[in-house]
Amino acid sequence: MSRDFPSRSGGAAIGARLRRLSDRIDREADGLYSAFGIDFEQRWFGVMNQLALNKAMSVSDLATALGVTHVAVSQTRAALIARKLISTADDPGDARRRVLTLSAQGRKLVKELGLLWEALNDAAREVDREAGGVAVALARLEAALDKRSLAARVRMKLDAPAKQRAPASRI
Amino acid sequence: MSRDFPSRSGGAAIGARLRRLSDRIDREADGLYSAFGIDFEQRWFGVMNQLALNKAMSVSDLATALGVTHVAVSQTRAALIARKLISTADDPGDARRRVLTLSAQGRKLVKELGLLWEALNDAAREVDREAGGVAVALARLEAALDKRSLAARVRMKLDAPAKQRAPASRI
DNA sequence: CGAATTAGCGTAAGCTCTTACGTACATGTC
């Protein structure tokens, strides 16, 4: 909570806001799977999608592709193995690596989900357009922070004695 | 993980992305507090800020203002009471309610944090401008989803037999 | 060639929210 960036719009914390947004989207997707009688969870999407696109991937490759830690991928790996949707094998070229692939059952499910995923994607694009490009804005936000971190910007502002600051206005 | 909305930019899941962004911002702010020798956590900001602005507020008022559940506020309340930054009292007009206020120590800390918060806010606005208005885009995203949910949009797309769809393109 | 360093991955525990539930209180209805 209390993550403000920047904190306007009624002072709603952006962190909680972002999380609520993503939770909402996931919940709606989960609801669609249920409505279509498909035993699937949106949080598996990334791994299943990547394996459908790339045949076989390691835990660390998936982590990089999905932008999460290898631990999160490992946790999803365990859930998908339990449901027999993927399988793993040792990498003959590197004993440290595990190669994940879709099982026959997993491929079948991905095929089944194809139309729904396509429609989800179309709907997501539509909403993003209406919102004026959230994804692009987020990419720019990441780039801006990479260029100069928030902490560095704050330090610059605190070290600028000549500049006259507006009166304090917390939000 | 695997939350795609929409899923491009290397397929990074927007959910994880949003969370990483907010975690990053919080961590940078926490780092600044440490650098200035101030025992404070960015996650308390919302509650402390609201109490500084509004004198006294109930748990549910804070929850509404901050856009989180009352449970999250209650959890923060406990942490801030443990650190003697706020205090609570019964509401004479409604025995169900607890009124939270800044303690003397809390007011002193808020005063101490004033300049840093202001600089943080300026930096946040600056980054938001460079990113092309993330907060505004997020507000529009919420509004678009309120207008028509993602699930409703998906259903419309699946129920559109006349429209010819492009070949399946998972991302 | 052996030691040091880096890489891959699984497990445990923590973070910061959430939902579910229960208790107490306030309000509305008959």
Add this chain to the structure above:
DNA sequence: GACATGTACGTAAGAGCTTACGCTAATTCG
């Protein structure tokens, strides 16, 4: 006045990530 319903809030437990750690394997360096 009694009962039903709604509200406020605290606690327990869960979600979905994270960090920390440890083990094994591969690579680098002297």
